[in-house]
Amino acid sequence: MADAGLRNRLKDVRAKLGLTQAELAERVSVSRKTINTVENGVFVPSTILALRLAKALGMKVEELFFLDGK
């Protein structure tokens, strides 16, 4: 629903690290569904959640999230 032009590599990075959505959700204290909707671009996370996700996956936030067309 929400298309703010924000894209992410969350699904690829998570899969590469062998994490399930539920495991990642637990690491950043959100629901599994929230991880699912972020991965699918349905929900645009807040800055703090984006930073927490990047930290949990050992990346910089700009490596994980990027604007459409970049």
Next chain:
Amino acid sequence: MSYILDIMYVTYYIMSAVLYAMAETTMSFRETSAWISLTSILAVFGFYFTVVGRALSAGPVSADTFLGEYVGAVILLVVLQIVLQIIAAVGTRIGGGDVETARDEREKLIELKANRFGYFIVLSGAVLVAGAIGYGLPGYWTANALVAAVVLGELVRFGAQLVYYRIGV
């Protein structure tokens, strides 16, 4: 007594549909909880307004005619909510789901957006009723119109939550 049995009967069938949908889809605890709230309000107050509508269509009534039914409906709704929410929580836990994590930012945003719809309905109802009082609306109509506005507001609020849970926010 038949009043309570009828509501239990309707709620049982609605909850069967909700629990079936819960088992067939990946419905979260919060989404299930919203379904429970929506269906129990619909069942209890749907029946309440059926009773009120029949009585009002039969002719004028005294100011406190529906007080017993109203108090009964509120108590029944509270009991139904407690029992069904406990069942849903236990069911979710058995199924490996999470019921303890605090609402995250997406769930808070869904609630806020849904509250906006519900608030609009309640406010509109209050303004309409306030205007109607000026035209000599009887007390029992005023009270029930306000209850209807609150019930409708709650139905819209939980309905909006369910839509946002499905299509995203």
